[in-house]
Amino acid sequence: MDTIYAAISPLISSAIIVVRISGDKAVEVFELLNGADVKNIQPRNVYNLKYSGSVSDDVLAVYFKAPNSYTGEDVVEISFHGNPIIVSSAFKDFEKLGFVTAEPGEFTKRAFLNGKMDLTQAESVAELISSKTLQGIDYSYEQLKGSLRKEIEYIKDLFINALTIIEAHIDFPEEDIEDAHARIVFENLELLKAELSAILASYDSHRIMRDGYRIAIAGKPNTGKSSLMNFLLKEERAIVSDVAGTTRDYIESNFVLNGVPVSLVDTAGLRITSDAVEKAGIERTGEVIKDADLVLVLLDGSTPLDEEDKNVLESTKELKRLVVVNKSDRPLLLNDIKYDCLVSVKDGSGMSELLKKCGEVVSITDADRFGKAVMVTARQRGYFIKILETVEKLSDESEIDFDIFEYELNSSLRLLSEITGLSYTEDILTNIFNNFCIGK
Known part of the structure; x- marks a missing residue:
């Protein structure tokens, strides 16, 4: 992958402007910093150096060694004095080193691709930035820490519990399914209905947050x-x-x-x-x-x-x-x-x-505020709706058609994997990360 760069603070006149560089060649930027010995740069140390490319400035630089960085790659963050002319000049120097400008959301996209976070956590980064209420910020932060992923893991376990019984009967058709086993399948479907319904019911109130x-x-x-x-x-x-x-x-x-x-x-x-x-x-x-x-x-x-x-x-x-x-x-x-x-x-x-x-x-009621500790996006909601429709359809069956149940349950598991990004297409990633700002 290319080594990418972008300002991660607004590129306007301000106290400082922080620039992030991510990729295999990120440490080469220290060649533009007087007094820096690239071979001896230690991760997570703050270096006060002189930038001496096409413009001069006193800067602070920090190196984050892969995989212990936001993107999972080698990352360098440099704090310039907050003059956009200084930073724009530095960008021209970066291009001479072979660095390329980061696309919207590309740092977070690389964090996802490098296993630093799943897709629900990646989406929560944008939600955290754009939330307009304190409650919205709280929910987005919890999601960044994996609250929705934990909910999905629980939902996945319920599907697997039911699917294990179904597939066991398909593998051993001579064995009649016991009433107790059939009851377990339908009990898991009822638990799934309740869980999925609660997540979807919270969508409107959480959207307001x-x-x-x-x-x-x-x-x-x-x-x-x-x-x-x-x-x-x-x-x-x-x-x-x-x-x-x-x-x-x-x-x-x-x-x-x-x-x-x-x-x-x-x-x-x-x-x-x-x-x-x-x-x-x-x-x-x-x-x-x-x-x-x-x-x-x-x-x-x-x-x-x-x-x-x-x-x-x-x-x-x-x-x-x-x-x-x-x-x-x-x-x-x-x-x-x-x-x-x-x-x-x-x-x-x-x-x-x-x-x-x-x-x-x-006003948001306490039931809305604390009903579900997750905040789903419109994209995620679409998947949950499809999964719930499948669960409701199976729950209404009077008896188990093993082939149909096996197909529908596996289809729902695939949809779950698309929510978290365990499976994805390039179109999904493009739709998500194109909505991010440059620098994130």
């Missing part, structure tokens, strides 16, 4: 959506106007509610229009609403319910939503409608109740 919560404000034009957004954010984030259709595209901003990061989206007013720009904004609004964790459907209480209001209510009825009637400071003309909150964004009445209801939806 990692990514935060997304709330979309939806309604026809001039119901006060932009005013509501500004009230919740406590800043003039969205333009407020009496002219219908002011918001042509969605506007997104963040705040914290009950300790959970919330991404709040003010959407274009939902109505029938011939304006091409407004129409495009409305189409995008539909996509945003479907992707939201919670929709605040805002109605104008000072006007009777009309077809545009009915359209909004109909299009969101299958989503998690709160129906909010605004403009309670005026005479209420909106009749025969069931709503969750009556508010006036203008004078603030009812807003504390709305925030309370939003907080109840957003």
Whole structure:
């Protein structure tokens, strides 16, 4: 493999910029450091040396000898003074040594390929970096230490317990399967169902711990959506106007509610229009609403319910939503409608109740927080769904068809091995590591 390099801290003006080099030739970088004797460089010692390539700088350098490094290869990490010009000049020197620029996630990919971590741990590195809550960081860190791998090992053992009995009968067909052995197979399938269901049930709450919560404000034009957004954010984030259709595209901003990061989206007013720009904004609004964790459907209480209001209510009825009637400071003309909150964004009445209801939806319960000590990614979730479908299908059988059971159980074991990376394709690795930042 090539010897690769990249900045592992932001390549911007700062106190220091740290560069990592990994590969068989990594130690050759010491040729660019005055006072360093490559033959006598000791692993994990910090060397204060002068960089003397195409630019001069005082640096700190540390050598990690394979396999005791992040990637499992020889690694050198150099701390330069934080001027991007210095580091960019050093990169040109590295290229002369035959080093090549690291691809996104390539250091972690090499750690996986060299057996330093499995695929679930590799994915947790990206999760740890991107998590937006303390709980998300905790779960990602536990996964980095192998929490999901332990869960998968337990699931694997249950499959093997059942498969051992099935294959024993296939090898010795003259022996009738005892009722006790059949019972063991189905007991293991029930345990698998419970374990897989618990992992999948925790996906949504754990996704919120990692990514935060997304709330979309939806309604026809001039119901006060932009005013509501500004009230919740406590800043003039969205333009407020009496002219219908002011918001042509969605506007997104963040705040914290009950300790959970919330991404709040003010959407274009939902109505029938011939304006091409407004129409495009409305189409995008539909996509945003479907992707939201919670929709605040805002109605104008000072006007009777009309077809545009009915359209909004109909299009969101299958989503998690709160129906909010605004403009309670005026005479209420909106009749025969069931709503969750009556508010006036203008004078603030009812807003504390709305925030309370939003907080109840957003808040993560103790059962969610501590239900499962793993945080699965969307990729892993897809595999677990397929495995659970197989287990449920086998559990519903009244008797054991040995050939079918053997095939399905082995297929599920192969899917488990793809979750951990025991078996993988280059496409799987590309899809995972292309989402990493350069330097990781």
